[in-house]
Amino acid sequence: xxxxxxxxxxxxxxxxxxxxxxxxxxxxxxxxxxxxxxxxxxxxxxxxxxxxxxxxxxxxxxxxxxxxxxxxxxxxxxxxxxxxxxxxxxxxxxxxxxxxxxxxxxxxxxxxxxxxxxxxxxxxxxxxxxxxxxxxxxxxxxxxxxxxxxxxxxxxxxxxxxxxxxxxxxxxxxxxxxxxxxxxxxxxxxxxxxxxxxxxxxxxxxxxxxxxxxxxxxxxxxxxxxxxxxxxxxxxxxxxxxxxxxxxxxxxxxxxxxxxxxxxxxxxxxxxxxxxxxxxxxxxxxxxxxxxxxxxxxxxxxxxxxxxxxxxxxxxxxxxxxxxxxxxxxxxxxxxxxxxxxxxxxxxxxxxxxxxxxxxxxxxxxxxxxxxxxxxxxxxxxxxxxxxxxxxxxxxxxxxxxxxxxxxxxxxxxxxxxxxxxxxxxxxxxxxxxxxxxxxxxxxxxxxxxx
Numbered sequence: 001x002x003x004x005x006x007x008x009x010x011x012x013x014x015x016x017x018x019x020x021x022x023x024x025x026x027x028x029x030x031x032x033x034x035x036x037x038x039x040x041x042x043x044x045x046x047x048x049x050x051x052x053x054x055x056x057x058x059x060x061x062x063x064x065x066x067x068x069x070x071x072x073x074x075x076x077x078x079x080x081x082x083x084x085x086x087x088x089x090x091x092x093x094x095x096x097x098x099x100x101x102x103x104x105x106x107x108x109x110x111x112x113x114x115x116x117x118x119x120x121x122x123x124x125x126x127x128x129x130x131x132x133x134x135x136x137x138x139x140x141x142x143x144x145x146x147x148x149x150x151x152x153x154x155x156x157x158x159x160x161x162x163x164x165x166x167x168x169x170x171x172x173x174x175x176x177x178x179x180x181x182x183x184x185x186x187x188x189x190x191x192x193x194x195x196x197x198x199x200x201x202x203x204x205x206x207x208x209x210x211x212x213x214x215x216x217x218x219x220x221x222x223x224x225x226x227x228x229x230x231x232x233x234x235x236x237x238x239x240x241x242x243x244x245x246x247x248x249x250x251x252x253x254x255x256x257x258x259x260x261x262x263x264x265x266x267x268x269x270x271x272x273x274x275x276x277x278x279x280x281x282x283x284x285x286x287x288x289x290x291x292x293x294x295x296x297x298x299x300x301x302x303x304x305x306x307x308x309x310x311x312x313x314x315x316x317x318x319x320x321x322x323x324x325x326x327x328x329x330x331x332x333x334x335x336x337x338x339x340x341x342x343x344x345x346x347x348x349x350x351x352x353x354x355x356x357x358x359x360x361x362x363x364x365x366x367x368x369x370x371x372x373x374x375x376x377x378x379x380x381x382x383x384x385x386x387x388x389x390x391x392x393x394x395x396x397x398x399x400x401x402x403x404x405x406x407x408x409x410x411x412x413x414x415x416x417x418x419x420x421x422x423x424x425x426x427x428x429x430x431x432x433x434x435x436x437x438x439x440x441x442x443x444x445x446x447x448x449x450x451x
Contacts, residue, residue, distance in 0.1 A: 011188050013049055020172035021130075022050045025161065027168070028126030033119065034059040034081070034088070036073040036193040039132035041080065042185045043173060047130060048084050060122060060129075062115045063092045066107070066197070073193045080191075091118040108203055116164075123167035133158055133171045136178040139227040140208050153238045153277070153287065157231035177224055244271070245278030254279065259325045261301055272297055280316070283327055288313040300325060308402060321401040328403055334373055341369040341411070343442060349409045351449050352425065359435075359443040366442055370419070372410045380421050382428070391424065398427065411444060 021043070024030070030051055032044045047057050061077040063070055074090055081088035093114040095107060119129060138157050145154035161170040173181065185192070201207045217223045248271065252263025259279065264272055277287040288311070290296050296311050300320055303309040311318045319326045334350045341347050346355040349371055356369065378391040395405050411423035413433070422430040426446045433444040 013046065013188070014184065017176070017184060018046060018050055020175065021046045024051075024130075024170060024172065025128060025168055027056070027128035029058060029124070029128070030054075030056045031123070031127060031129040032057065032059045032086075033129060033131045034061045034077050035132075035195070036061070036077050036080075037132075037195055038185055038190075038192045039134060039173065039178070039181055041190055041192040042181055042188075043130055043132040044080070044084065044086065045188065045190065048086060052085075058087045058089065060089045060091065060119065062118050063090060064095055064111050064114065065092055066095060066111065067195065069193070069196065073195075076191075076193050089122060091122065093118050106203070108205065119169075120165035120167075123165050125166040127167035129164055129167055129169045131169060131171050132173055134173045134176050134178050134181055135224045135228065136209075136213075138174055138231060139213065139224045140205055142227045142231050143208055143213070144205060149289065151277075151287075152234040152241065153281075155231060156235035156238050157228075159235070241274050242278055245275045248275050249279065257283070257327050259327075261320060261323050261325055264325060265301055269294060269297060276318070279327060280313075283316070283329075285316050285329075286314055319401070319403065322399055326401060331407065334407060338370040338372050341371055347371065350407055352409050353447045353449060354409060354411065355445050356442045357445055358441065360441055366440060367414045369422075369444075370412050370415075372412060374406060374408065374410060378410065378421060380424065380428070384432070391421070395424075400427070409446065411446070413440075 030047060032040065032047050034040045034044055044057075044059055051057050059077070059081050061074060063074050067073070077090070078088060095110045095114050123129060142155055142157045145157075148154070158171060158174065160172075160174055161168055163169070197203070198206060199210070201210055213223070220226065248267065249259075252266070252275075253260050254263075259275075264275070267275065273293050280287050290311075299309045300311060300318060303320070307320075309320050315330050317328050317330070319328050331350060339347060339349065341354055341356060343356045343358070343366060346353055354371065356366075374391070376392075379388040380391045380394060381388045391410075392405075395408075400408070408425040408427070409423075410421060410425075411429075412419040413422045414420055420430075422433050423444055423446055426448055429444055429446065432440050433442065435443070
């Protein structure tokens, strides 16, 4: 722990430091992400100084449970907030084991994802979360992303503000260097906790911070300013790219998870790449990093009509079907055994929600209702007195993509060989279990949850 004391009566926070903290977007509640380190401790003091009278300042500490001093750091944050009269929420998160490799992000990236997931779960509409990233952090981010081969979106660095679930995330200290913040923190007599992992150069960012950036700054004074200008230029270019992509999305007829192939073919490769990246990010995923875009687009757009080309990325895939390119989120596996659906109890089945609602007074007992996925050979009878049809052929006729067919919940009434298919996802439901449902007395409701 770096020793110090609370700001004395003779200390005054400089206006240059207060201004960006005072001039924040409108908000109902103001949160400070408090790690216990120098930067976030300073930011909490500034928030209390500038907004403490409104009573809206709160703090949130994420305990990743990774460092030997994690409990001590949490206790420090509790004591600090008690002294300042700031309500504190502590969230303990578990970092995924697969993130434990040091290279390529590894545990750093896993911890970041866990941290931001916790933030997003906590925030409500009208909340504003402050994070203490500064100019040195921005320089590291730009350089790190450049070494990873990021495009202009990545080289734009960390934005000063962005959406965070229903709330807004803001970084009011991006215009300051860490040395400036440390000078003011020491002048104010602040105390903070040093994270021992910050000196571990197995982690990429620490290697940049301690080994790469110091000689660069010695050779090129004002390096942070230069990299900030690069980030600002890239941010401007990215804004133009997004505007172009949004216009082309409308022009070619994009529809949420579907993009017409014919329209995409009319664009040059650079604009195809830009539109795909924009689409992926709009759907909440990271833009794919592709070494050979020309080959990927050739496969997706020009493979034979009898082919079903697919490109897999982090959390989603791009797939083509009947003239459209689809963005398909990854889904957890569905149950391998049939599930029973009971009256009055909703049932989650992957991305589906099924329930039985009373429609009229039952004229006969409700037969057992079971939920399956396709096994092959199923037949469907659309009218009680009509012929049965192959479910496989019908799904092909109504143009259900192959990956969707495998995840459709098939609802059967009855048991054994007498079981009858009464619903196919939200595509069709027997008249006995829809509308008035006079024959069964129960209405079957099948809904697909939106992503």
